[in-house]
Amino acid sequence: MRKKIVAGNWKMNMTPSQAVALCDELKDLVKNDEVDVVYCVPAIDIVPVAEAVKGTNVCVGAENMYFEEKGAYTGEISAEMLVDAGVKYVIIGHSERRDYFKEDDELLNKKVKKAFYAGLTPILCCGETLEQREMGVTMDWIRLQIKSDLVGVTADQVKEMVIAYEPIWAIGTGKTATTEQAEEVCKGIRDCIAEMYDAATAEAVRIQYGGSVNAGNAAELFAQPDIDGGLVGGASLKADFGKIVCYK
Numbered sequence: 001m002r003k004k005i006v007a008g009n010w011k012m013n014m015t016p017s018q019a020v021a022l023c024d025e026l027k028d029l030v031k032n033d034e035v036d037v038v039y040c041v042p043a044i045d046i047v048p049v050a051e052a053v054k055g056t057n058v059c060v061g062a063e064n065m066y067f068e069e070k071g072a073y074t075g076e077i078s079a080e081m082l083v084d085a086g087v088k089y090v091i092i093g094h095s096e097r098r099d100y101f102k103e104d105d106e107l108l109n110k111k112v113k114k115a116f117y118a119g120l121t122p123i124l125c126c127g128e129t130l131e132q133r134e135m136g137v138t139m140d141w142i143r144l145q146i147k148s149d150l151v152g153v154t155a156d157q158v159k160e161m162v163i164a165y166e167p168i169w170a171i172g173t174g175k176t177a178t179t180e181q182a183e184e185v186c187k188g189i190r191d192c193i194a195e196m197y198d199a200a201t202a203e204a205v206r207i208q209y210g211g212s213v214n215a216g217n218a219a220e221l222f223a224q225p226d227i228d229g230g231l232v233g234g235a236s237l238k239a240d241f242g243k244i245v246c247y248k
Ligand code: PGA
Pocket: 009, 166, 170, 171, 172, 173, 174, 210, 211, 212, 213, 231, 232, 233, 234, 235
């Protein structure tokens, strides 16, 4: 049985002091040993959030990282820095990074491999645009993303990682994919992993749905056989996140 994992993606929200206040507000609401709970926070919030969640069931995640170990990469943050600060998870390839910051699959593949090398668990994001969905190429596109981003990644690593399916048209729009649409693609991703690796790897990898997850739709989404939790943007910044974590 795969353990559910619910991760908040705070995006570019919360100053360090606001971040600590949010951790305090959520502390009792997100207690649920049946679910892995992660706060993926802006880089500057990592240290204070790691301190604020110490001794709780919450793990800290980053929203991005660079693949080089150190050196002249102004503005970037290495996997080693994240690990030293207490980070366990890192979001890689969110559609906002792919789109606004032009991160391509070749770069994301390097980041995924580096995350594993450093001891971080990647949350690899994939997802189609509305145009792609309407053209009927959703699964072709997502299979291409997964295959490109996982070049050189071993079965044992894939078993440990998290893949987040986030249809771009559902992110921040209040327009959630239907349960059927979300399950269909998450199952398609699992089938793709089975083809690339083997049945045991496909059975082990955790696949989240993301895109306007909220307190009202989490239970139905997370009850699907191939949906192992959610990557939550807007609703992770308020008390509602507790209801998503305690969806049952
Ligand atoms: P949303 O964002 O929940 O606000 O739609 C999800 C995400 O981008 O990870």
